[in-house]
Amino acid sequence: MVEPAIGVRNVAALRVDRVGRVVETGDPLRPFELLDEHGVEVTAVSEFLHHMLADDARPTSLRSYAYELLAWFRFLRTIGVAWDGAGRAEARDFALWLKTVRKPSRPRRSDAPAPGGVNPLTGKATPGLNYAPRTRRHARAVIRSFYEYHREMHGRPLVNPFPAAEGAEDGRLKRSPQPDAGGRQPLQRAAYQPKEPKPAPRIIPDQAFNELFTALSSNRDRALIAFYISTAARASELLGIVQGLVAPEDQTVGVIRKGSQALQHLPASPDAFVWLRLYQQEMHGLIPRGSSQPVWWTLRRPFRPLSYDAARMVFTRVNQLLGANWTLHDLRHTAAKRMIRDPNLTLADVQWVLGHAHITTTEIYTNPAPDEVVSHVLAHHERQRSGADALPAPPAPGYRPEVLAALFGTPQISGEA
Template identity: 45%
Template structure:
């Protein structure tokens, strides 16, 4: 088992262990870790309220949701420089910084984890009769109009899920992108950003690239998709390959099956000083240093959004092309996220409309035709048209 939840005596919690054993056979290790932490929170909550796991009711789920919405997240170290900006909007990027409390998406994920856990035990007949995480069906019969040619899907939403406001994709403007790229301190960091802004891959997919996954002739990189681990070749910009070549020249000989991205500093972990493969925490540190210098709060996922929005506005690319590059399973996912009106363009057009109205209001009224009285026309039509 890649992850386990331990009891106070140091032994594995058997109900969670059996669930994660089944869950790990169907999902990636990263998902197992996320679900294990969600069940750890649920187990601590049941211990705090004095309820056995197979005796839990919707009341315990409701109270946990209320507690998560009011509590502060535990932190390994107290906030220092970010204490004044937690939960507030950045004036440059106009993005909200994460606060000290649990976000609505975290609460929704917690509910999904607990519901999945009890669905497993109800299915094998060793759990409670009813799932303590109920669904709101609003009085409709489940699968009332089901198409027999399509598979059954879960209907209804979890009752105590908080609403998540829909937000538009976070795009980095061109002038801010130049500042962010200029804040990089090594050819490795420049290569990562240039590669990500051109191929729109996720951060974990970029970090998983090996030497054999780089096609220098056709300027392609092969990534392994986050959801299904499928391999896919993505085109990248010539500029990104220039920075990649400069970085590899500094790194030295690289085996084709070795990761492309390595730490710049050599560290001793008991086997002598040597470089280590770059992980997600090291990549976050690169962005954190740049954000501190620029006063921004950009993330690697902002680069993916920026690349996708650039492609969606290109008339030579279809929406199906964008879907393929992003690796979305459904075309509707790409359309719902990226087929939106650019907010900056809307503001510009509305401002031009208001300015044009002001110009028309300052122009003199046209003369009235012979035989008509201007006052009579104003009463009849409510003022002469401009």
């Protein structure tokens, strides 16, 4: 075994124990806490999460940030470095560790696809054994924002272990670690920031969607999927609608946008309201009624509002039946692509429906999907085979073919009868 160079930590030999945990408190002002291996609250993290909450972050964001910081604190505990004593070397080694370590194993079905394999029906890869670049980018950005908060509020540590990208503004706290709504990134990637591929949005072909919809087993699920495919709402947005914001007479539903928290009334298809009415009739007298009550409920007692995990299981069951691996978010991509294809809708129309702050984000749907490109190229080959794209007719007599070829770059075709 090759010994590591002087001053370089042997990351491959590290065994990071899964100690400490994130707990939900039930306190709306302190919804989540990070506890160390002794069950003691990590006050530096609690203060940062409190700042995020005051900055209008959602509880789900606080939970996500807490878990990313839990991984960082576990790593620092393993290498014996205090959080406020970490520097560039620790940031470098954490990036290497996160890149090479295997994700914690979870129970898997015996017929589950191999990690990292590509589904032959959808063309989508299943999650691999290691953390994806997007996950590692998110972890880096969360930890960086944690240190920026403490630098600005308390003046320590003096140096953020994870530096900003060259030329990026570093003068104010930024809550979100994600790219801006326009998808723009710094001109130069920051140190220890993983490269992230830019895959095209995954679109469900019409035939595959029809098969998926046919496999649904309840009117609730049909109504839910019909609203997803016609409103292009995010999964959490549609699950959060209440009965008072459903307007069949206007053919709209009101959702609270994930980013801005603004109420927006989205148009939906007539079929979606038909399926919704059938579902409501089946649940009449079984679930609470009222303008502030949720629309979506579980179908078995005790009846509870439908959660994201429960809605995801609807897709999981259908995927198992079809041998696919579509996701709820694929429905949003598919709805956006369908609207882009409609010549009577402008790009600004689609931007408004999707709730994008920048039209550059919406423009990604103008790019052809892989299946569209394949279809177009195969049609091209068929035209070549059948002669539909044959060479043009020869020129009229009297023109010299070599002169025409030189002028227009065409093959020499005899102009003689």
